[in-house]
Amino acid sequence: MRLVVILLVLPFVVGSQDCDHRDFNNGATVCVCTADYCDTIDPVEKQPEGSYVLYTSNKRGHRLTKTTGNFGKASGKALTINRLKTYQEIIGFGGAFTDAVGVNLMGLNEKAREHLLRSYFSEDGIEYNMVRVPIGGTDFSTYGYSYLDQDPTFSAENYTLSKEDFELKLPLIKAAERMSNKKLDFLASAWISPKEWKTNNDYAGSGFLKQEYYQAWVDYCLRFLDLYKEQGVEFWGITTGNELSLVLAPFNRIPTVGFTPKNHTKWVRDNLGPTIKNSSYADLKVIALDDQRFLLPILEKQLEDQEFKKYLDGVGIHWYWDMIVPIKWVANFHEKHPDLFLLGTEACRGTFIFEDAVKLGSWDRAEDYATDIIDDLENWLGGWMDWNVALDLTGGPTYINNNVDSPIIVNATNGEFFKQPMFYIMGHFSKFLPKQSIRFDIDKHENLKVIAFQRPDNGTTIVVLNKSNNYVEAFRIYDEDRGEILMDISPRSISTILYW
Ligand SMILES: *[C@@H]1O[C@H](CO)[C@@H](O)[C@H](O)[C@H]1NC(C)=O
Ligand SMILES: *[C@@H]1O[C@H](CO)[C@@H](O)[C@H](O)[C@H]1NC(C)=O
Ligand SMILES: *[C@@H]1O[C@H](CO)[C@@H](O)[C@H](O)[C@H]1NC(C)=O
Ligand SMILES: *[C@@H]1O[C@H](CO)[C@@H](O)[C@H](O)[C@H]1NC(C)=O
Ligand SMILES: *[C@@H]1O[C@H](CO)[C@@H](O)[C@H](O)[C@H]1NC(C)=O
Numbered sequence: 001m002r003l004v005v006i007l008l009v010l011p012f013v014v015g016s017q018d019c020d021h022r023d024f025n026n027g028a029t030v031c032v033c034t035a036d037y038c039d040t041i042d043p044v045e046k047q048p049e050g051s052y053v054l055y056t057s058n059k060r061g062h063r064l065t066k067t068t069g070n071f072g073k074a075s076g077k078a079l080t081i082n083r084l085k086t087y088q089e090i091i092g093f094g095g096a097f098t099d100a101v102g103v104n105l106m107g108l109n110e111k112a113r114e115h116l117l118r119s120y121f122s123e124d125g126i127e128y129n130m131v132r133v134p135i136g137g138t139d140f141s142t143y144g145y146s147y148l149d150q151d152p153t154f155s156a157e158n159y160t161l162s163k164e165d166f167e168l169k170l171p172l173i174k175a176a177e178r179m180s181n182k183k184l185d186f187l188a189s190a191w192i193s194p195k196e197w198k199t200n201n202d203y204a205g206s207g208f209l210k211q212e213y214y215q216a217w218v219d220y221c222l223r224f225l226d227l228y229k230e231q232g233v234e235f236w237g238i239t240t241g242n243e244l245s246l247v248l249a250p251f252n253r254i255p256t257v258g259f260t261p262k263n264h265t266k267w268v269r270d271n272l273g274p275t276i277k278n279s280s281y282a283d284l285k286v287i288a289l290d291d292q293r294f295l296l297p298i299l300e301k302q303l304e305d306q307e308f309k310k311y312l313d314g315v316g317i318h319w320y321w322d323m324i325v326p327i328k329w330v331a332n333f334h335e336k337h338p339d340l341f342l343l344g345t346e347a348c349r350g351t352f353i354f355e356d357a358v359k360l361g362s363w364d365r366a367e368d369y370a371t372d373i374i375d376d377l378e379n380w381l382g383g384w385m386d387w388n389v390a391l392d393l394t395g396g397p398t399y400i401n402n403n404v405d406s407p408i409i410v411n412a413t414n415g416e417f418f419k420q421p422m423f424y425i426m427g428h429f430s431k432f433l434p435k436q437s438i439r440f441d442i443d444k445h446e447n448l449k450v451i452a453f454q455r456p457d458n459g460t461t462i463v464v465l466n467k468s469n470n471y472v473e474a475f476r477i478y479d480e481d482r483g484e485i486l487m488d489i490s491p492r493s494i495s496t497i498l499y500w
């Protein structure tokens with residue numbers, strides 16, 4: 001409150017606006033935003049040679065706080081970077097615009113909504129460059145639907161978009177594009193067909209796509225791309241279906257078009273692939289899996305079919321079982337298929353029945369994000385996408401009560417939203433690692449996670465995560481072209497260092 005008053009008195013204040021902290025007793029604070037106030041982050045500015053800039057967040061209360069420092073002389077005790085040993089290229093970071101996101105954002109007034117979207121997409125926010133857009137409804141909708149529910153002929157060529165597209169998705173996509181100073185990459189995820197196309201005549205449950213609709217399902221997905229294009233939104237990529245493996249879960253409630261792996265291979269090889277390549281979408285990135293890490297070995301089996309593989313550009317990985325599936329599985333996959341890019345396409349916390357869906361201000365959940373992102377980036381993933389970019393206080397709406405957490409939680413009844421630690425953690429990567437940044441080698445540290453990149457503007461970005469409770473002496477990084485960075489790293493913190 002105090003800060004708001006100061007800003008009203010001093011309208012010419014420059015620089016970022018601080019977090020308006022609120023503590024819900026979950027370990028750390030959220031930053032509260034309203035129509036009148038929202039914290040901002042200092043834009044990235046090229047530093048003069050010899051100095052670096054440091055953005056820090058920690059459990060105690062820093063939220064992408066900016067400081068600067070100067071390089072010093074080498075001490076011989078530093079982690080050394082090696083620019084010559086390079087790895088993968090960054091594709092991007094982002095989150096999904098589901099119907100639930102739209103319901104929450106449209107529940108806010110225009111100014112508050114603008115603050116929320118600016119927080120994600122603008123230069124004074126965390127500068128996401130990717131948005132995942134489900135094709136039609138998902139479990140994060142207010143009811144189950146397909147685009148053909150009103151059409152008894154099921155003509156995939158002739159459907160129109162839903163009111164959800166016009167009211168809850170397209171306006172937000174357009175606004176995000178206006179606020180961003182980069183080109184946003186939109187990723188469509190094939191989601192749910194008409195019930196009648198599935199063997200169990202239901203959106204959820206254990207139903208497979210009927211053979212006679214294999215081509216119709218492709219036409220349905222491409223029609224979605226056409227209709228969005230008519231509205232001015234062009235897609236960068238498409239996934240071959242969200243979490244197809246759900247079809248094997250006995251009580252699956254999430255809408256899913258099921259395939260066996262073998263039949264999915266056939267569908268991509270004989271229907272989806274050739275249709276896309278022979279359409280105006282020939283350059284669209286086709287991304288397989290869009291499902292859990294533990295399924296990579298099954299995908300490897302599918303990839304033995306070269307006719308299947310030739311239509312693929314990359315593989316989308318969801319994080320939900322990462323705690324029990326070693327990251328080595330990803331590295332092994334990359335070794336066998338280095339020509340397919342890897343991308344995290346969905347993640348969120350609060351999915352287990354023994355935990356709260358939403359835990360306002362949790363630092364543990366933020367650290368889970370950071371740990372998984374760094375593990376993934378150290379093992380060839382080109383980026384990482386969150387699930388819903390905003391949900392309500394219950395972690396919804398979701399018509400099947402699949403409530404989960406989100407980096408931004410909206411309390412529409414009083415026009416507020418809360419930026420959680422997870423939001424700032426995403427920012428430590430998304431804001432400073434533009435598309436086409438390249439990872440390079442840096443020495444390992446026994447207590448910290450450290451990862452380094454060269455940006456397309458030749459800047460260097462280094463991210464350091466401290467989860468450790470052990471004492472570690474002053475932290476040092478050495479770059480032979482610049483000298484040594486000597487800095488303090490606070491407990492339970494994440495730091496992003498940038499220099500040119
Ligand atoms: C779809 O629309 C086209 C053009 O309006 C029309 O010629 C065609 O008959 C329609 N198809 C179906 C199955 O309704
Ligand atoms: C898979 O495809 C075969 C034909 O190739 C078909 O007989 C079988 O029913 C399909 N299985 C499922 C579960 O769709
Ligand atoms: C591509 O589409 C054209 C018509 O649009 C058709 O004549 C041709 O056979 C198609 N090619 C393939 C490989 O499907
Ligand atoms: C959400 O807003 C309502 C209405 O103003 C208020 O009573 C409630 O305490 C708020 N909830 C949180 C978690 O801030
Ligand atoms: C980055 O460095 C390379 C090699 O030193 C140079 O050719 C290129 O122009 C630089 N790019 C930018 C954006 O400064």
Ligand SMILES: *[C@@H]1O[C@H](CO)[C@@H](O)[C@H](O)[C@H]1NC(C)=O
Binds near residue numbers: 470472489490491
């Ligand atoms: C990381 O945090 C711990 C406290 O949890 C602190 O003792 C340690 O010094 C920090 N690490 C570094 C490298 O500063």
